[in-house]
Amino acid sequence: MEIAWFKKIRKPKQAVEHKRIQVPEGLWVKCNSCKEIIYKKEVLRNANVCPKCGYHFRISARERLASLFDEGRYQEVDTDIYSVDPLKFKDAKPYKDRLREYREKTGLNDAVINARGSLAGVPVMFSVMEYGFMGGSMGSAVGEKVTRAIERAIEERIPVVVISCSGGARMQEGALSLMQMAKISGALGKLHEARLPFVSILTDPTTGGVTASYAMLGDLNIAEPKALIGFAGPRVIEQTIREKLPEGFQRAEFLVEHGMLDFIVERRRMREVLAQCLKVLYNRALADDVAPEAERPSGTGDVPGVPREREAVGRTVQFPSPGTTRKYNPPEL
Numbered sequence: 001m002e003i004a005w006f007k008k009i010r011k012p013k014q015a016v017e018h019k020r021i022q023v024p025e026g027l028w029v030k031c032n033s034c035k036e037i038i039y040k041k042e043v044l045r046n047a048n049v050c051p052k053c054g055y056h057f058r059i060s061a062r063e064r065l066a067s068l069f070d071e072g073r074y075q076e077v078d079t080d081i082y083s084v085d086p087l088k089f090k091d092a093k094p095y096k097d098r099l100r101e102y103r104e105k106t107g108l109n110d111a112v113i114n115a116r117g118s119l120a121g122v123p124v125m126f127s128v129m130e131y132g133f134m135g136g137s138m139g140s141a142v143g144e145k146v147t148r149a150i151e152r153a154i155e156e157r158i159p160v161v162v163i164s165c166s167g168g169a170r171m172q173e174g175a176l177s178l179m180q181m182a183k184i185s186g187a188l189g190k191l192h193e194a195r196l197p198f199v200s201i202l203t204d205p206t207t208g209g210v211t212a213s214y215a216m217l218g219d220l221n222i223a224e225p226k227a228l229i230g231f232a233g234p235r236v237i238e239q240t241i242r243e244k245l246p247e248g249f250q251r252a253e254f255l256v257e258h259g260m261l262d263f264i265v266e267r268r269r270m271r272e273v274l275a276q277c278l279k280v281l282y283n284r285a286l287a288d289d290v291a292p293e294a295e296r297p298s299g300t301g302d303v304p305g306v307p308r309e310r311e312a313v314g315r316t317v318q319f320p321s322p323g324t325t326r327k328y329n330p331p332e333l
């Protein structure tokens with residue numbers, strides 16, 4: 001009888017039963033800041049802000065619009081504006097294909113949504129950028145839409161709010177993208193002449209040509225906490241100035257400290273704060289009052305030869321009032 005001295009009798013390998021708990025897709029999310037695993041519903045209930053550390057998750061343009069307008073209702077306008085690939089640009093993929101891909105993915109024609117509605121009863125024109133569409137980059141379509149939002153606001157004599165979330169100008173349209181900076185800034189100049197307010201909200205990230213033009217031109221520039229805001233990236237700057245950049249450089253808090261922004265508002269309080277700002281900056285009756293002659297609503301009782309300011313006497317003018325209705329009355333001696 002042979003003894004199996006050196007033979008070890010092994011049991012045949014058995015398939016290990018899969019006992020790993022299957023977590024349904026998207027039930028939990030990992031916070032990018034504190035790395036906690038959080039129940040997704042809890043994050044959603046908290047306006048897409050981490051309940052543990054206050055990190056603001058990126059949200060879509062539609063989510064923003066729904067959370068800011070009264071009852072989440074708004075009218076979308078300028079939906080028929082497309083980029084047409086004027087340079088026939090091609091990198092890893094033709095620009096045309098990229099556009100088609102993102103249109104299917106986001107259901108949008110380009111990286112911005114224009115919408116009209118009311119916020120706390122104040123009529124307002126919104127332009128909200130969509131980061132999900134090519135990193136919220138600004139090409140001719142985005143530039144045209146933001147410009148149209150401003151022009152509509154001038155026409156209707158209502159305030160403008162632009163929410164930026166962008167990687168900057170879109171390289172696939174070259175100089176045409178860069179020209180949008182001047183075009184939008186020009187439209188904002190007209191809005192300013194019409195004495196209508198522009199509130200710019202900067203979210204994570206707002207960079208490049210968007211920061212270098214309209215995002216920083218608000219009568220109020222408001223940011224979300226910890227938002228990355230800058231022109232060039234930190235690596236490029238470090239290489240150029242040959243210096244180490246300070247901690248928190250290009251974050252909203254750093255920018256407020258250095259006078260680049262007015263204030264920071266948490267997402268949960270954005271609607272409330274925006275409503276307050278619009279009530280301070282905008283007064284419908286006065287906005288009509290200071291409109292250029294041709295744009296004034298009829299029947300305001302203009303007396304030829306009498307300066308407009310005279311009519312303001314004996315009427316309560318709410319603060320802050322535009323320059324033309326403000327009067328300096330020296331104290332009586």
Ligand SMILES: [Zn+2]
Nearest residue numbers: 031034050053
């Ligand atoms: Zn967190």
